Amino acid sequence: xxxxxxxxxxxxxxxxxxxxxxxxxxxxxxxxxxxxxxxxxxxxxxxxxxxxxxxxxxxxxxxxxxxxxxxxxxxxxxxxxxxxxxxxxxxxxxxxxxxxxxxxxxxxxxxxxxxxxxxxxxxxxxxxxxxxxxxxxxxxxxxxxxxxxxxxxxxxxxxxxxxxxxxxxxxxxxxxxxxxxxx
Numbered sequence: 775x776x777x778x779x780x781x782x783x784x785x786x787x788x789x790x791x792x793x794x795x796x797x798x799x800x801x802x803x804x805x806x807x808x809x810x811x812x813x814x815x816x817x818x819x820x821x822x823x824x825x826x827x828x829x830x831x832x833x834x835x836x837x838x839x840x841x842x843x844x845x846x847x848x849x850x851x852x853x854x855x856x857x858x859x860x861x862x863x864x865x866x867x868x869x870x871x872x873x874x875x876x877x878x879x880x881x882x883x884x885x886x887x888x889x890x891x892x893x894x895x896x897x898x899x900x901x902x903x904x905x906x907x908x909x910x911x912x913x914x915x916x917x918x919x920x921x922x923x924x925x926x927x928x929x930x931x932x933x934x935x936x937x938x939x940x941x942x943x944x945x946x947x948x949x950x951x952x953x954x955x956x957x
Contacts, residue, residue: 776846779837780804788831788842790849843900847880873910878903879942888925892953896923902944909950911936917953925951 778797779788789797789804796807806828809820829849833840874881878901887894899905911918911933918931918938931938931950940948 776850777831777842778804778806779842781833781836781840783836785834786832786837786840788833788837788840788845789828790831790842790846791826791828792850793826794828838901841877843880844877870910871912875908875910876905878905879907887951890953891956892951894921894925895950895952896947897942898947899942899945904944905942907940907942907948909938909940911938911952912954914954915952916955919951921949921951923947923949925949927951 776792777788777790778799779786780799780802781787787804789806791806794806794808796810798805798807808826809824811820827849829845831840831842831845833842837843872881872884872895874897879897879899881895881897883894883896885894886892895909897907899907913936915933915936915938918933920928920931920940922928931940938950938952940950942948
């Protein structure tokens with residue numbers, strides 16, 4: 775878990791971090807344990823320099839409406855840009871490889887498939903709301919299928935104008951395999 779929160783329906787406070795899991799809350803106090811300092815099994819555990827990042831996120835409404843989970847992912851999975859030398863290319867100056875709606879889903883993986891050159895997209899619904907998740911894919915997608923976590927096909931998905939829609943239950947993890955035209 776990348777965050778903890780104390781909130782009610784009108785306001786709250788989230789504590790985000792990049793590597794610690796020891797949260798506790800009592801009353802209106804939210805704490806994050808940075809070091810454990812155990813004596814067993816290693817009396818020298820936690821010695822030395824430690825680096826970690828945390829962020830304070832006060833918000834209106836409850837943690838769901840404040841999108842605390844997205845703020846936790848943004849802190850932990852920052853986008854890095856790399857400058858390239860000027861060159862001829864096929865993509866426009868700005869380009870999105872993937873757009874996902876609604877905002878109660880988080881994409882947790884985009885990778886090459888294990889058994890071919892397809893792309894695997896994995897996401898989950900975090901707010902407890904059923905949704906028809908729409909994924910806007912890059913041009914060239916020719917087929918999409920829902921798979922299990924081992925990337926075994928479960929059902930073909932309709933693909934219209936590079937958009938695939940996936941019926942998703944509350945808190946459900948989904949995996950979609952997308953095949954593109956060979957270039």
